[in-house]
Amino acid sequence: MFKARHAWGFLSIPLLLLIVFVFLPSIAAFGLSFTKYNVFQPMEWIGLDNYIAALKSNDFREAMLNTVYYWFMVTPALVTIPILIAILVNQKLRGIKIFRLIFYFPVLVSVVVTALLWKWMFAEEGIVNYFLGLIGIDAFGWLTDTATVMPALAFVTVWQGFGYYMLFYLAALQGVPKDLYEASELDGASFWQKHLFVTVPLIKPMIFFVAVISTMGAFKEFTLMLTMTSGGPLGSSTTAVLLVFQEAFERLNMGYASAISFILFVIILIFTVINQKLLDTPNN
Amino acid sequence: MNIFKNKEKFILILLFSAMLLVIAACSDDAANSDDTIDDSGEDTAGDESEGLSGEVEFMTISLSPTFDDYLNNLKEEFEAEHENVTINLRDVPYDQVEQVVLTSASSGQLPDVMNLNTDFVKKLAANGAVVNMDEAAADVKDTFFEGLWETGSVNGEVYALPWYTTTSGLLYNPDLLEKAGYDAPPTTFEEAWEMSEKIKEETGAYGQVVTDEMHLLMPKNGINILNEDNTQAAFNTSETEEMWKDLKEKYDKGLFPEDVMLGQVKLPELYAQEKVAWWSTGPQLFRQVKDLAPKVYEKSLGAPALEGKAGVQHANPMNIAVSSNSESKEAAVEFAKFVTNAENQLEFGKLAAVLPPVKEAVNDEFFTKGKDSEDATESGKYYAAQQLESAVNMTPPVEAVSEIYKVIREAFHRVILEDVEPAKALEEAEAEVNSLLE
Numbered sequence: 190m191f192k193a194r195h196a197w198g199f200l201s202i203p204l205l206l207l208i209v210f211v212f213l214p215s216i217a218a219f220g221l222s223f224t225k226y227n228v229f230q231p232m233e234w235i236g237l238d239n240y241i242a243a244l245k246s247n248d249f250r251e252a253m254l255n256t257v258y259y260w261f262m263v264t265p266a267l268v269t270i271p272i273l274i275a276i277l278v279n280q281k282l283r284g285i286k287i288f289r290l291i292f293y294f295p296v297l298v299s300v301v302v303t304a305l306l307w308k309w310m311f312a313e314e315g316i317v318n319y320f321l322g323l324i325g326i327d328a329f330g331w332l333t334d335t336a337t338v339m340p341a342l343a344f345v346t347v348w349q350g351f352g353y354y355m356l357f358y359l360a361a362l363q364g365v366p367k368d369l370y371e372a373s374e375l376d377g378a379s380f381w382q383k384h385l386f387v388t389v390p391l392i393k394p395m396i397f398f399v400a401v402i403s404t405m406g407a408f409k410e411f412t413l414m415l416t417m418t419s420g421g422p423l424g425s426s427t428t429a430v431l432l433v434f435q436e437a438f439e440r441l442n443m444g445y446a447s448a449i450s451f452i453l454f455v456i457i458l459i460f461t462v463i464n465q466k467l468l469d470t471p472n473n
Numbered sequence: 474m475n476i477f478k479n480k481e482k483f484i485l486i487l488l489f490s491a492m493l494l495v496i497a498a499c500s501d502d503a504a505n506s507d508d509t510i511d512d513s514g515e516d517t518a519g520d521e522s523e524g525l526s527g528e529v530e531f532m533t534i535s536l537s538p539t540f541d542d543y544l545n546n547l548k549e550e551f552e553a554e555h556e557n558v559t560i561n562l563r564d565v566p567y568d569q570v571e572q573v574v575l576t577s578a579s580s581g582q583l584p585d586v587m588n589l590n591t592d593f594v595k596k597l598a599a600n601g602a603v604v605n606m607d608e609a610a611a612d613v614k615d616t617f618f619e620g621l622w623e624t625g626s627v628n629g630e631v632y633a634l635p636w637y638t639t640t641s642g643l644l645y646n647p648d649l650l651e652k653a654g655y656d657a658p659p660t661t662f663e664e665a666w667e668m669s670e671k672i673k674e675e676t677g678a679y680g681q682v683v684t685d686e687m688h689l690l691m692p693k694n695g696i697n698i699l700n701e702d703n704t705q706a707a708f709n710t711s712e713t714e715e716m717w718k719d720l721k722e723k724y725d726k727g728l729f730p731e732d733v734m735l736g737q738v739k740l741p742e743l744y745a746q747e748k749v750a751w752w753s754t755g756p757q758l759f760r761q762v763k764d765l766a767p768k769v770y771e772k773s774l775g776a777p778a779l780e781g782k783a784g785v786q787h788a789n790p791m792n793i794a795v796s797s798n799s800e801s802k803e804a805a806v807e808f809a810k811f812v813t814n815a816e817n818q819l820e821f822g823k824l825a826a827v828l829p830p831v832k833e834a835v836n837d838e839f840f841t842k843g844k845d846s847e848d849a850t851e852s853g854k855y856y857a858a859q860q861l862e863s864a865v866n867m868t869p870p871v872e873a874v875s876e877i878y879k880v881i882r883e884a885f886h887r888v889i890l891e892d893v894e895p896a897k898a899l900e901e902a903e904a905e906v907n908s909l910l911e
Binding site: 228229230308313330332333334335418419421422423424439440441 | 891
């Protein structure tokens with residue numbers, strides 16, 4: 190009874206905040222998605238028109254393709270690279286904590302600062318092109334070419350995010366029994382074989398978790414695009430959430446923007462379920 | 474156990490009540506007020522016919538804390554003249570203005586008097602959210618330069634008073650020009666492009682560049698964005714096609730960079746690094762170069778803005794608009810007129826290095842003394858003030874102006890980056906703009 194009361198006490202504030210700032214606005218936005226609403230004039234009920242318009246819209250289709258492309262580059266990298274780094278920084282070596290700190294450091298930088306930093310680095314007159322110039326490669330418009338802008342943005346996301354996920358994997362690695370490594374060593378497994386056949390299966394729940402979190406992150410990303418490219422050139426870095434932002438706050442199509450949000454919500458849900466089916470087996 | 478259950482219920486009820494309270498606090502109180510939009514600009518509640526009264530919230534953009542004293546003086550002077558009026562000042566960062574206005578509008582609490590940029594004024598005006606100034610402030614219309622009074626117009630009616638403004642001057646680097654064999658800056662776009670080739674060849678720096686403001690470059694060169702009654706696109710002409718073809722050739726020759734065109738790199742940064750020979754902008758912004766590279770600024774000089782075939786300059790005033798739903802509308806309009814009168818505009822111009830769009834203020838010595846100054850900002854200010862008489866705001870008077878700009882910009886980008894034929898890009902853009910105007 191005592192525990193339950195305390196639990197209620199602790200949970201009530203976040204629950205209230207969640208209800209007020211997440212659940213209720215979500216319900217309101219769902220209602221809004223069936224209306225034509227531009228803030229200044231009364232709402233007009235238009236049924237499924239916004240959803241139909243979204244599904245027919247080229248802009249929405251392109252934004253979704255851009256988002257999936259971005260997710261395709263970001264999530265596999267954020268699932269795998271941090272495992273490798275975590276395994277490396279989990280070794281008992283002198284000064285290894287400094288490496289952990291260095292790898293974690295980009296996480297501490299705000300997204301906007303990261304975006305501005307990399308925007309300068311990727312500029313035509315920026316430091317990336319400068320170093321390429323030293324080895325005889327011509328300057329390249331990383332953020333101005335429709336073909337390279339998304340890979341460049343994905344690179345920045347991975348650069349900033351891998352330290353964060355490394356920390357999760359490090360925690361998971363602490364839970365892997367040492368005797369399993371010793372047993373595999375006796376069986377003649379190499380360093381990487383040990384990790385492939387012992388570590389990976391045992392940290393699979395964490396891999397699932399990282400895959401889900403980074404998938405949701407990739408589908409929700411828009412700060413980088415807004416700050417670095419404003420969705421350009423020619424809409425090639427306009428993600429679905431950036432499109433929601435543009436429709437809602439630049440074009441004042443609140444109803445349409447809400448409809449896009451809910452389509453995106455369903456898509457993220459489907460991706461999450463697929464992830465779960467693929468990675469979250471009964472063994473976990 | 475019963476006690477526990479009761480307590481559990483009690484907590485649930487408490488939570489639910491708290492939630493309802495929060496919702497009630499956040500909810501739209503428009504129901505309690507008159508939320509019909511009065512397009513006529515006629516007064517509704519909160520004012521008296523004999524004298525002004527009520528509370529007026531004045532929202533400014535990024536003026537605090539630098540101009541706190543000025544704003545407080547305005548408030549005190551107005552309140553002294555109208556003792557039943559209280560002015561509440563509120564300053565919003567530039568990048569949050571639109572969100573603040575939108576959230577305020579959705580809760581029926583738009584600030585009574587708002588400092589807004591031109592594009593946003595048009596959006597609000599088209600939705601009946603701001604007062605018609607052609608009617609409410611007809612008595613002060615003649616005090617403004619005609620071309621600038623029209624800035625806040627939508628469908629033939631003006632919905633905002635121009636506040637402070639800028640026109641362009643030219644900040645140039647005489648060293649780069651000298652290395653290329655020139656002793657004076659260009660005066661026209663044509664001349665600028667001719668010089669650019671030699672400057673690029675001799676110094677590696679850019680001369681004239683194309684920014685993300687194609688929608689201004691076109692009217693400066695005599696190409697109208699919309700037809701006379703603003704119902705259809707008018708830019709799909711042989712002149713535009715020729716202009717875009719010509720710019721594509723210049724781009725292929727490496728005469729201007731795409732990151733500036735896409736708005737990803739700011740021109741002052743390139744100018745400060747001496748990678749571009751001149752920067753055409755409002756003289757109040759010249760100081761950005763001073764902050765970035767004082768030595769480059771020191772050797773820079775000011776000149777009149779480049780002239781296009783149309784021979785007119787663009788002025789982009791900040792505007793003052795009054796909410797249609799203001800409960801103290803009469804006081805709010807009066808305060809808007811007070812803020813934008815000649816005396817207050819001049820005082821603000823002196824403090825903020827901006828230009829007053831009011832005829833009387835601009836003849837002050839403050840704006841004429843910089844003619845022979847060696848300081849780029851001072852001379853730029855002189856040239857910019859001289860242009861006010863003939864300056865116009867080139868923003869089309871329609872609601873979808875931002876979208877129209879985007880369509881034009883992207884059509885041009887397709888020509889430059891994807892080698893699309895200008896004729897095709899223009900045709901597609903024309904169709905898209907026409908559908909936006911429907």
